[in-house]
Amino acid sequence: MNSLYANMRNETERLWGRRKTKGFALLAVMIPLLAAWALAALPEDSPIQSALAGDLPMLMLRPFTLVLLPLFLFMTAADLFAGEAAAGTLKLTLLRPITRAKVYGSKAFALAFYAAVLLAVLWIASAAAGLFIVGGDAGAGLAESLKAYAVTLLPMIAAGLLACLVSISVGSVGGALALMLLLYVAATALPFLYPQAAAWSLFSYSDWHVLWAGGGAPAGSLLRSTGVLIAYCIMAYTAGVVQLERKKC
Amino acid sequence: MEALLKLNNATKRFKNNRGVRDVSFEIAAGDVFGLIGPNGAGKTTLLKMIAGLLRPDAGTVELFGRPVPERFEQAMSQLGCVIEAAGVYENMSAYDQLRQAARFYPNVSRSRIDRVLEQVGLLAYRREKAGGYSLGMKQRLALAGALLHEPKLVILDEPANGLDIEGMAELREAIRRLAEEDGVAFLLSSHLVNDLGTIATRIGIMSEGSMIRIESVQAELWGLSSLEHYAMAQIREDREKRKDE
Numbered sequence: 001m002n003s004l005y006a007n008m009r010n011e012t013e014r015l016w017g018r019r020k021t022k023g024f025a026l027l028a029v030m031i032p033l034l035a036a037w038a039l040a041a042l043p044e045d046s047p048i049q050s051a052l053a054g055d056l057p058m059l060m061l062r063p064f065t066l067v068l069l070p071l072f073l074f075m076t077a078a079d080l081f082a083g084e085a086a087a088g089t090l091k092l093t094l095l096r097p098i099t100r101a102k103v104y105g106s107k108a109f110a111l112a113f114y115a116a117v118l119l120a121v122l123w124i125a126s127a128a129a130g131l132f133i134v135g136g137d138a139g140a141g142l143a144e145s146l147k148a149y150a151v152t153l154l155p156m157i158a159a160g161l162l163a164c165l166v167s168i169s170v171g172s173v174g175g176a177l178a179l180m181l182l183l184y185v186a187a188t189a190l191p192f193l194y195p196q197a198a199a200w201s202l203f204s205y206s207d208w209h210v211l212w213a214g215g216g217a218p219a220g221s222l223l224r225s226t227g228v229l230i231a232y233c234i235m236a237y238t239a240g241v242v243q244l245e246r247k248k249c
Numbered sequence: 250m251e252a253l254l255k256l257n258n259a260t261k262r263f264k265n266n267r268g269v270r271d272v273s274f275e276i277a278a279g280d281v282f283g284l285i286g287p288n289g290a291g292k293t294t295l296l297k298m299i300a301g302l303l304r305p306d307a308g309t310v311e312l313f314g315r316p317v318p319e320r321f322e323q324a325m326s327q328l329g330c331v332i333e334a335a336g337v338y339e340n341m342s343a344y345d346q347l348r349q350a351a352r353f354y355p356n357v358s359r360s361r362i363d364r365v366l367e368q369v370g371l372l373a374y375r376r377e378k379a380g381g382y383s384l385g386m387k388q389r390l391a392l393a394g395a396l397l398h399e400p401k402l403v404i405l406d407e408p409a410n411g412l413d414i415e416g417m418a419e420l421r422e423a424i425r426r427l428a429e430e431d432g433v434a435f436l437l438s439s440h441l442v443n444d445l446g447t448i449a450t451r452i453g454i455m456s457e458g459s460m461i462r463i464e465s466v467q468a469e470l471w472g473l474s475s476l477e478h479y480a481m482a483q484i485r486e487d488r489e490k491r492k493d494e
Contacts, residue, residue, distance in 0.1 A: 003322055006352035017271065017340055088336025092394070095300055095332065096353045097325035249302045 003098040004106055010135060011110035015076065024072045028122040031068075031071055032060050036129035041156075046073075056130030057123050058143035058213075064122055065152055065206045070184060073115060077163035078176040080107045081244075086172060091249045104244045108237060111160045116153055123149045148209035154229050155205035162202060163235035167241045202232050251314065252277050253402045253434050254299060258308035261298055264276060269295050270458045271308065276434050278401065283296060283445035283466075284438035285480045292438040293333060295455070296406050299436070300330045313401070326354060329395035329403040334410070337387050339380035343371050344378065346390065347397055354398040362397065369393045370416070372460030383412030392420070396427075402434045403427075404431035409441055421448050454480050456487045 015021050036056060042048060084090035093103055127142055163180050172177040184203055191198035198204040211217040211225065262268040269291035276282050284292045297303040299310055301317050301324075310317045310326040317408040343366060351357035354473055366372045369389040374382070379390060386486055388411045409417050416425040425448055427433040439445045445452070446466060462483050466476075 003353055009352060010349040014338065014341070087339075088334055089338055090336075091332065092301065092336045094302060095320040095325070095328075095330045096350065098353060099321055249297075 004102040007106035008109050011106050015110050028118050029125045032126035032129045036133035039134045055141045060126040073160040074163045074180040077167045078173045081167035082176040083173045104241045112157045114158045119149050123127045123137050151212045154210045155208050158229050158232040165236050165240040191196040255311040259305045260307040272460045278432040281428050281435045283449030283452045290450050290455040291458040317485050327401045329400035330407045331391045331395045337379040340357045342376050343390050344375040350394050365393045365397050404436045442477040454483050456484045461487045
């Protein structure tokens, strides 16, 4: 078996074996269900219910990409590199017939894979909850929300790759997680003080899907922001590979 | 006989000026090479350089006829290693960990996994999570991981760590059998010097980053004294020489 493919399978299996991954998947199911039950409990002619019920997937996406998904990415990235280095299991993989660049690539793939899985689970759970519990308008906004969920994956991958870079550069799980959270809070708060920083702050793109909603933003704007996110991904990935190549184990 | 491992003036220096300096030796099929030396002599650094975990600052490390960075995956597929403390995935069973390791190699069957688990005495615990294993059982699992793909060269750093008397005897027997019957070469480092003397065919003595002696293991070499006494005498002599310089 190709060593990259072998380690991609190993990393995805190992991540699924963690309680944290299953816990976040459970939250991605439970939160829309609870929100749907709360909406269903409102009076039928309530303006809040009619405004929100039809679009439960979109309603769920913002809090998920603002808090839960970044937290999952930071915690998982911290475990994948700093955690494994501390436990001696990173060395276990490096002593197998696989290059360090492939080890990094397979870990980054596993992280991105579960970001996609969590988004898919959230979309399915919120769409189903919206339809069956609240009784929203079937199909109307589903295609639109599916597009929003799909495009959200890119900024999440960029954030995950940045978290991997931090994790491999910092010696401990706690340190990596604390630094990532600090960076996240600072980068999220900075545009409030300096609005022009929003264009360059990676975490300002967590609500990127809004640009794609409805008719969408002008093509030039979408192209520019897509380019910025891809550039972030390439830079973070390359820097991460270099860091792992230089890491003493 | 062609060398499986060849070091030519391999050197690695750290910021604290420790490391290894100008180490050269060869290991051929069936050799059991024991590394002896005090703490900080550079044994683990040397093993890490051979396994590709550290890059030499100068000199070369050749595995199976090629420098280590060249065709790295091909070289590593014929090498089995346990270096420093045995890392294991605590939330996975021994069987699952070996099943994942097997994906890196062609032709490692499920029955091979069971056979190697039996060899290290873990077959009865194959489905238990490694988090509940004792230190010795974790060491046995690491050994199983190193032997799983039937490598031509096995590097073991302090393999007796955590092993009980029975485990140590089994390990000695397994090394002897694999070296004699299958021509597997071993590079071992251990603090249990006299124990090493019973299985090694050659001994390398390291002191302060240098390989100060490489000897064939022959009882007459150190007269009536033990290998431990012989090694200590060599190390003291080397230290005196360095002081004079």
